[in-house]
Amino acid sequence: MELGIAILLVIGLAVFTITPLLAPEGSAEDALPIDVTPLTDLKRRRMVVYENLKDLEFEYEAGKVAKDDYQSLRENHLAEAAQLMLASQEQEEITENDLLIEKQVAERRAQRKSKRPDPFVCPECEFENPLSVKYCGNCGKELPQRSRKK
Ligand SMILES: [Zn+2]
Numbered sequence: 001m002e003l004g005i006a007i008l009l010v011i012g013l014a015v016f017t018i019t020p021l022l023a024p025e026g027s028a029e030d031a032l033p034i035d036v037t038p039l040t041d042l043k044r045r046r047m048v049v050y051e052n053l054k055d056l057e058f059e060y061e062a063g064k065v066a067k068d069d070y071q072s073l074r075e076n077h078l079a080e081a082a083q084l085m086l087a088s089q090e091q092e093e094i095t096e097n098d099l100l101i102e103k104q105v106a107e108r109r110a111q112r113k114s115k116r117p118d119p120f121v122c123p124e125c126e127f128e129n130p131l132s133v134k135y136c137g138n139c140g141k142e143l144p145q146r147s148r149k150k
Contacts, residue, residue: 039091046084053077 060070120129127138
């Protein structure tokens with residue numbers, strides 16, 4: 001009986017320790033770290049392609065790859081690199097456009113802020129009430145409706 005419990009404990013412990021080691025393998029693909037932007041991801045993939053290209057070059061020179069295979073593989077790698085580079089450029093343009101749009105939005109916001117109607121000014125004490133209140137927040141005098149400063 002005690003042996004059974006001990007075995008169960010060992011198995012449980014083993015599963016508990018092994019599971020975290022196995023988990024990242026499958027989830028690495030879809031769960032990118034937060035700081036990986038599409039651009040850095042593309043760059044990383046391009047580095048991998050260049051790495052493969054270097055390996056291929058090396059293997060070809062070592063006589064491990066036939067010339068035909070080498071040429072077709074090399075073309076594939078180069079095409080992939082070109083595609084990734086193009087995607088990077090597009091991504092960079094998107095990022096630039098985003099920045100431009102953000103800038104424009106910020107400018108519009110700043111404009112809107114400066115164009116905001118003047119606060120309701122008390123004709124009595126000239127206190128600027130931030131809202132269209134009925135009574136002045138400073139002197140308590142009843143404010144005429146829509147007493148906006150021009
Ligand atoms: Zn007042």
